[in-house]
Amino acid sequence: MPSEHSLFWGHLPQMAKAQKAFPATASHDYGIAALAKTFTNGVFIIDTWPFSLPLLVISTPTAANALQKHSASLVKPDDVNAPLNTLSAGPSMMTMPEDQWKQWRVLFNPSFSITYLTQLAPTVASEVSIFCEKLRAVAREGKVIQLEPLASRLTIDVPMGHQHQDHPIAATIRSQAKWISFSPIVEPWTVLNPKRPFILWNNNRLFKKYIGAVIDKRFAEVEAATHEKPKAKALLPAALESYIIDARENGVSPACLDPSFKSSLLSNLIIFMVAGHETSSTTICMCLNSLATNPEYLPRIRAEHDAVFGTNISTAHIMSIVQQEPERLNQLPLTLAVIKETLRLYPPVSGIRMGTPEVSLPDDSGKLFPTDGVKIWTNHTSMHLNEKYWPEAERFLPDRWLAKEGDRLYPTKGAWRPFEHGGRNCIGQALALIELKLVLVMTLREFVFEPAYAEDDREIFGRKAWVSGSQGVGGTPNQEYPVRVRFANRT
Numbered sequence: 146m147p148s149e150h151s152l153f154w155g156h157l158p159q160m161a162k163a164q165k166a167f168p169a170t171a172s173h174d175y176g177i178a179a180l181a182k183t184f185t186n187g188v189f190i191i192d193t194w195p196f197s198l199p200l201l202v203i204s205t206p207t208a209a210n211a212l213q214k215h216s217a218s219l220v221k222p223d224d225v226n227a228p229l230n231t232l233s234a235g236p237s238m239m240t241m242p243e244d245q246w247k248q249w250r251v252l253f254n255p256s257f258s259i260t261y262l263t264q265l266a267p268t269v270a271s272e273v274s275i276f277c278e279k280l281r282a283v284a285r286e287g288k289v290i291q292l293e294p295l296a297s298r299l300t301i302d303v304p305m306g307h308q309h310q311d312h313p314i315a316a317t318i319r320s321q322a323k324w325i326s327f328s329p330i331v332e333p334w335t336v337l338n339p340k341r342p343f344i345l346w347n348n349n350r351l352f353k354k355y356i357g358a359v360i361d362k363r364f365a366e367v368e369a370a371t372h373e374k375p376k377a378k379a380l381l382p383a384a385l386e387s388y389i390i391d392a393r394e395n396g397v398s399p400a401c402l403d404p405s406f407k408s409s410l411l412s413n414l415i416i417f418m419v420a421g422h423e424t425s426s427t428t429i430c431m432c433l434n435s436l437a438t439n440p441e442y443l444p445r446i447r448a449e450h451d452a453v454f455g456t457n458i459s460t461a462h463i464m465s466i467v468q469q470e471p472e473r474l475n476q477l478p479l480t481l482a483v484i485k486e487t488l489r490l491y492p493p494v495s496g497i498r499m500g501t502p503e504v505s506l507p508d509d510s511g512k513l514f515p516t517d518g519v520k521i522w523t524n525h526t527s528m529h530l531n532e533k534y535w536p537e538a539e540r541f542l543p544d545r546w547l548a549k550e551g552d553r554l555y556p557t558k559g560a561w562r563p564f565e566h567g568g569r570n571c572i573g574q575a576l577a578l579i580e581l582k583l584v585l586v587m588t589l590r591e592f593v594f595e596p597a598y599a600e601d602d603r604e605i606f607g608r609k610a611w612v613s614g615s616q617g618v619g620g621t622p623n624q625e626y627p628v629r630v631r632f633a634n635r636t
């Protein structure tokens with residue numbers, strides 16, 4: 146427990162003091178990571194009375210590994226579940242108790258199998274080619290742009306064609322993410338804004354109208370085509386097919402969808418879009434920035450792309466190779482190392498669970514912390530910036546991911562958790578990695594990205610691009626990553 150404790154405000158003044166060392170809009174994870182440095186065994190309690198239950202902060206793999214054994218059964222705290230449910234117009238996999246969560250996870254798992262995702266790679270590549278077209282237009286204009294909104298159009302939902310137009314579902318998700326709030330203390334003006342209830346209600350209405358219509362249309366198509374064995378692999382048709390086959394096995398021929406199944410399906414589809422878009426778009430920006438500010442890696446990564454995809458850098462050529470041999474995406478060790486190192490330095494989200502009387506968690510000294518009545522916060526930023534597990538923790542060093550066992554840079558097992566581990570880990574991680582690899586392969590040889598922060602913008606660890614906690618559900622790049630895009634001059 147931090148030593149300074151106020152009778153009335155618990156550890157809040159100390160948290161505020163730790164956060165004060167960082168820019169006002171920086172993610173609170175930075176303040177927690179600074180506090181974590183004084184707890185070398187990696188587990189400590191923060192008293193947030195009178196606003197919330199105490200937080201048990203985990204910044205060591207020892208406790209995180211012990212927690213992951215319970216991660217499917219432990220639910221998120223109510224003050225996290227409630228805004229998530231508002232966001233997704235009802236309970237989703239993210240918030241459901243274990244028995245319901247399991248049914249949906251089993252239903253969706255085949256749509257995230259490596260075999261299916263490898264087949265999907267050409268579709269993702271064609272979406273990335275639209276992103277590249279947009280970058281070309283920006284490069285021709287020579288203006289500074291905010292890259293995050295452009296990247297999030299790519300990541301929000303590959304099949305919606307959002308990149309070409311302002312799709313109502315995508316716009317509604319952005320708005321809903323902006324208006325829900327996980328912390329009335331941190332965002333009082335969002336919570337007290339009189340427009341907020343109407344906006345949240347209207348966004349919910351729009352979700353039901355647009356996504357509900359998509360579900361109904363697909364249901365009719367799938368119903369007409371479904372036989373005894375499941376065939377579909379894409380998320381929505383696969384879920385509908387499974388529902389129809391189950392119903393038929395029970396002697397029912399469903400003429401329309403059961404309303405409660407439809408409502409849960411809708412919430413899960415929303416959560417897929419929410420969980421997948423900001424996390425991935427933030428990582429795209431941070432990868433591009435990490436390479437822009439560490440240009441010594443650029444010749445090496447471009448050489449890797451030349452070696453695997455050939456020296457013809459046109460998106461059409463790369464797409465045709467991905468179409469014929471998507472497995473080539475598995476032959477990019479440095480590209481993967483850059484992505485992993487970026488996710489180490491800038492994990493966009495953390496994990497939070499409500500403790501129970503049955504679960505106690507050990508710190509690095511073996512001391513056990515009971516979790517009943519506390520919120521357990523596996524703080525990825527603290528763990529990823531901890532020198533105990535990561536030598537030169539604040540530096541961007543992709544080579545640590547290429548180091549052999551025994552090398553001082555060799556990563557500590559369990560200390561890299563941007564997608565979390567255990568039952569409720571990220572179902573979309575393989576898709577995210579395919580998307581990120583394709584973005585790097587299709588952009589790095591054609592474009593140069595020059596960060597365009599102001600001279601006097603504040604830095605964290607010597608860098609102007611850092612994770613901001615001021616918008617959306619997870620972290621986003623500071624100022625949405627202002628950048629100038631130029632065409633690369635390759636000889």
Ligand code: HEM
Pocket residue numbers: 238239250416417418420421422424425428492493494495496497562563564565568569570571572573574576577
């Ligand atoms: C760089 C990109 C991504 C990162 C860093 C990330 C991170 C995470 C993390 C840490 C969790 C666990 C949260 C918890 O324990 O409470 C999670 C869960 C989840 N993620 Fe991701 N994610 C990414 C991309 C995606 C994508 C592309 C999708 C979908 C297309 C997705 C869908 C989900 C879903 C549905 C869950 C809940 C899983 C469950 O409860 O069974 N994520 N993600």
